[in-house]
Amino acid sequence: MDYVELRISAxxxxxxxxxxxxxxxxPVEAVEQDGNDLLAYIPADQWTGEVDFPLxxxxxxLTWTYRHIAHQNWNAVWESSFDPxxxxxxxxxxxxxxxxxxxxxxxxxxxxxxxxxxxxGHHPTxxxxxxxxxxxxxxxxxxxxxxxxxxxxxxxxLMHGAAQGVGIEIEPYxxxxxRELTELHGMADRLDIxxxxxxxxxxxxxxxxxxxxxxxxxxxxxxxxxxxALKSGGRLHxxxxxxxxxxxxxxxxEAAGLTFAAQHEREAWVAMTVEKPVN
Numbered sequence: 001m002d003y004v005e006l007r008i009s010a011x012x013x014x015x016x017x018x019x020x021x022x023x024x025x026x027p028v029e030a031v032e033q034d035g036n037d038l039l040a041y042i043p044a045d046q047w048t049g050e051v052d053f054p055l056x057x058x059x060x061x062l063t064w065t066y067r068h069i070a071h072q073n074w075n076a077v078w079e080s081s082f083d084p085x086x087x088x089x090x091x092x093x094x095x096x097x098x099x100x101x102x103x104x105x106x107x108x109x110x111x112x113x114x115x116x117x118x119x120x121g122h123h124p125t126x127x128x129x130x131x132x133x134x135x136x137x138x139x140x141x142x143x144x145x146x147x148x149x150x151x152x153x154x155x156x157x158l159m160h161g162a163a164q165g166v167g168i169e170i171e172p173y174x175x176x177x178x179r180e181l182t183e184l185h186g187m188a189d190r191l192d193i194x195x196x197x198x199x200x201x202x203x204x205x206x207x208x209x210x211x212x213x214x215x216x217x218x219x220x221x222x223x224x225x226x227x228x229a230l231k232s233g234g235r236l237h238x239x240x241x242x243x244x245x246x247x248x249x250x251x252x253x254e255a256a257g258l259t260f261a262a263q264h265e266r267e268a269w270v271a272m273t274v275e276k277p278v279n
Contacts, residue, residue, distance in 0.1 A: 003029075003069050004047040004067070005039055005040075006065075010062055012060035013036045014215055014242065015056040015059045015215075018056040019056045021055050025052075026040070027043060028042055082095055084098050086106065087131065091107065091134060091156060092109045094109070108160065110159075129153055129213050133156050138161040138209065141157070141207075142165070142208050143165045143208065144165070144211065145157070145168070146168050146226070148169045148175075150177055150178055151178035153213070154166075154167045165190060207231060208231055212226055216249070227256035230258075232277070232278050236276070238272045238274065240269075243269075253272075257277070
């Protein structure tokens, strides 16, 4: 089967995550990120030439181009764009087709084919959040991964000592991919993947650690719910926003009763940690 590769560029890279939601209504089989562009692959016989990105277009100016590619080139194009990722000797993220990698050389190894999901670890925000996971003492912790994509944060957290986890992802294709990876790593009994947004959280649910690597506007809107989901003394790790947005994110967290703990940056992207005061 031939495919159409749809390349979408955004004036604000923060809009890329919203594109994943917009693409849900199109017959997209896979998505990958190329710098500040998003590449969506659609079977050629289902390509109509009509596109609509209402959510992403509300926060950024979008342009797009497309090209036809032969099926035999499809896998080669995708595979060549996803290199193995390592964080020191602590973590390896790799795909089954990667050659020359030895998972046993690392403390933790995550195998994945991300398909429609966001979260191979290559994006600066995912990398920053993975560092937060690896630096923490998570023994016996209950963790929540909001906007989980592949659920790589929750999967690594469980490898690193967390007892139970919940991953919530609004994109159905991505949530299905997260469930596949959860089963692949033998965590289906400890990691509950839910499709939807913060409304998927039960009123009584609370966690020791919450990871939220989502678009700035979602973080601002849902901050009170994240605070509610934290146990006393719990930590909330936030990313998905630029340095210029850090003040607004911190203000929203403090308005929700949380206190600033730390901030780290990578390529102008920020990961911020806030805490819920002990009662």
